[in-house]
Amino acid sequence: MNEREVNVDVSFTAEHHALLFAWAAREAVALGGEQAAVPALRAAVRRYGEERGHRMALRAQQDGQPLSMAVYLSYREWDVPAGALQQTGAPRGSALDAETRRCPWATVWQKEGLTEYGRYYCQEIDSALVRGFNPNLIIDVRGTRMNGSRSCRFVYHDAFSGTLAHENTQRPEAARRLPWSYHTAHLYAALRGVLGEQLGTIGRAACDAGLASFAVRFGAATADYVNAHAQDDFGRLPEGA
Numbered sequence: 001m002n003e004r005e006v007n008v009d010v011s012f013t014a015e016h017h018a019l020l021f022a023w024a025a026r027e028a029v030a031l032g033g034e035q036a037a038v039p040a041l042r043a044a045v046r047r048y049g050e051e052r053g054h055r056m057a058l059r060a061q062q063d064g065q066p067l068s069m070a071v072y073l074s075y076r077e078w079d080v081p082a083g084a085l086q087q088t089g090a091p092r093g094s095a096l097d098a099e100t101r102r103c104p105w106a107t108v109w110q111k112e113g114l115t116e117y118g119r120y121y122c123q124e125i126d127s128a129l130v131r132g133f134n135p136n137l138i139i140d141v142r143g144t145r146m147n148g149s150r151s152c153r154f155v156y157h158d159a160f161s162g163t164l165a166h167e168n169t170q171r172p173e174a175a176r177r178l179p180w181s182y183h184t185a186h187l188y189a190a191l192r193g194v195l196g197e198q199l200g201t202i203g204r205a206a207c208d209a210g211l212a213s214f215a216v217r218f219g220a221a222t223a224d225y226v227n228a229h230a231q232d233d234f235g236r237l238p239e240g241a
Contacts, residue, residue: 012180014080014104016218018118020184020226021045022109024191024210025117031209032202038120040198041191045124048190051234052077052183053132058237059176060133067134069096069159075133077178080104096159100152106145119146126154182238185229192230 028037056075057067065071073096086102109118122144130139138157143149188211195203215223232238 012184014180015108017180017184017187018105018108020210020214021121021187022114022117023213024207025120027209028195028206031206032199036199040195041120042124044191044194045121046128047194048187049125049128050132053129054235055237057133068161069137069156072130072133075176078183079177094158094160096156098154115146122146181225185226186234188226189230189234
């Protein structure tokens with residue numbers, strides 16, 4: 001994506017991102033069976049998360065920041081409307097014990113009856129993000145709502161060491177965000193790539209069917225946008241970011 005596309009496309013939301021994953025996952029399980037499809041779906045989430053985490057690290061390094069847990073927690077690439085995300089956190093020694101009671105992914109999956117498929121995303125994403133940012137950092141995923149816990153619980157180790165070097169930050173926090181169009185295309189690219197590698201034509205067909213459901217809900221133009229950018233290089237910072 002070029003700078004213009006990254007900055008001006010605001011029509012996508014976290015709901016687009018969540019539903020595209022769940023619809024593709026549903027089709028993969030239906031076509032390939034749970035035993036084959038689930039490992040491939042989880043691998044796709046790992047690829048997506050590690051690439052996103054690596055991109056966060058590139059931005060942090062560009063700003064002269066250490067690849068610490070404190071910096072990781074400050075370099076999130078997305079934002080959602082007020083109230084869509086409800087999180088609390090408390091220090092536990094040098095760690096941050098964080099709890100999420102509400103998030104837009106769980107909200108839309110529950111509303112649409114897709115928690116059965118969304119749970120595969122939650123099984124991998126947080127660990128993959130941290131690993132992509134810095135494989136030496138440690139996060140304990142104590143539970144996720146989509147996998148039977150009352151809330152999502154994460155322990156971020158050494159969260160208060162290596163704090164941000166504010167004097168070296170070259171961009172405001174909002175400038176670290178990327179639009180949901182970008183994240184949705186990145187997710188689809190990871191799904192299509194890994195499911196194609198591991199499930200062959202069945203994996204690619206599942207992604208096509210998931211994108212078809214996406215087009216029915218959100219319009220052909222949004223699906224065309226995702227498909228058109230599925231070949232972008234998501235392992236680097238986009239132009240202008």
